[in-house]
Amino acid sequence: MMNNTFIFGVLLLVNGVFGVEADEVSVSVMEGDSVTLHTDVTEIPKDSNIIWKFNDEIIARMNEADGNPSTYDGPGAIFKDRLKLDKQTGSLTITNIRTEHIGRYSVDIKSTDAKLKTFQVTVHGVFSVDGVKQMSERNGDTVTLQTRITDITGDDVIEWTFGPQNTSVVKTDRENGRIIYNEHDVRFTNRLQLDIKTGNLKISNIKTEVAGVYHIKIIKSTYAVQKSFSVTVSAQSGAPSGICGAGVGLVVWAVTVFFAARSISNEGKGVSVNIK
Structure with a gap:
């Protein structure tokens, strides 16, 4: 009885006095996506230490001494040139994610209110070149750019952009519950249809002038996903x-x-x- 009381007291001490919080988020993405794992912190407190781990190996950190983020290549250099640590929020972005990046990610923010958060990331294989899905269509066809995401909620923000300037073509207005289409770009007039449950974008009667790279960003409360699609359109219909x-x-x-x-x-x- 005394032993149980002692253990219970230790748990209260760790969780209450030191303010440690822990929760796990399941993240499912497609190969080639870019995913940002959120710390749920809008601004990192001063004198904080941030450590990101992949399984048990450190892949990113930010020290209280200089406040400068550092990233590492990880086991077998699988994260080489793929990681970015946000200096303000401590969120970690993995670009062009691959199946070898499947695993458990954890962030430990050591400050006055310590916070421990973990992510279980699953990556599904799909054909892509440097993280961009390749699609070839014929003039006049109807094409659907599929996100393959099934857990989009009404609180999530969806935005599709087009071209090297990332011109916004359609996005959701979460506060007013609306879908906003770009009415100023006549190339897409009466051609686009957004599925708010999946984020899929349907392009009707596609033409060569709307061929190019499409980007979608889905912002959730716990993480964000970015996908890219390169659409080529042949003149032959x-x-x-x-x-x-x-x-x-x-x-x-x-x-x-x-x-x-x-x-x-x-x-x-x-x-x-x-x-x-």
């Missing part, structure tokens, strides 16, 4: 194939008429040609 089919049909009809005429003209001679 479904019409040429239809014309080609009509041309073949016309040839067949001409041949049929020709042989039928021969059959009629040779009927008196006992010559007959059957067309199957």
Whole structure:
């Protein structure tokens, strides 16, 4: 009895006196995405130590001495040139994530109110080049850019941008519960449809002028995901194939008429040609 009381007292001391908090967030992304793991801190207190770990190995830290963030390559250098630590919030961004980055991430913020937070990250494989999904469409087709995210809520913010200038084409207004389409870019007039449950973007009657790179950013309370899609549009549409089919049909009809005429003209001679 005394031993149980002692253990309970120690737990109260750790959790109450030192103010340590711990919770785990499940994060599911696609290969090639960029994901930001949030610390839920808007501004890191002064004299704080921040340590990010992947499983049990330190991959990023910020010391109270200089306040400058440092990142490391991790086991087998799998995080080389992929990590960014936000100096203000302590959030960690992993760019162009791969299946080898599956695992447990934890952040330990040591300050007056210590905070420990963990993330279990799952990465699903998909074809991409340098983190950009490649899509090839034909002129006039309807294409859907799929996020493959199923846990979007009404509190999440969704924004699609286009081109090197990241021009916003559609976004959600969380406060007013609206979807805002860019009415000033005539290239996308009456062409876009956003699915607020998945973040998928449907582009109708796609043309070469809207070919390019599309980016989506989904901001959740615990993490954020960024995806990129490179869409190429060939000038050839479904019409040429239809014309080609009509041309073949016309040839067949001409041949049929020709042989039928021969059959009629040779009927008196006992010559007959059957067309199957």
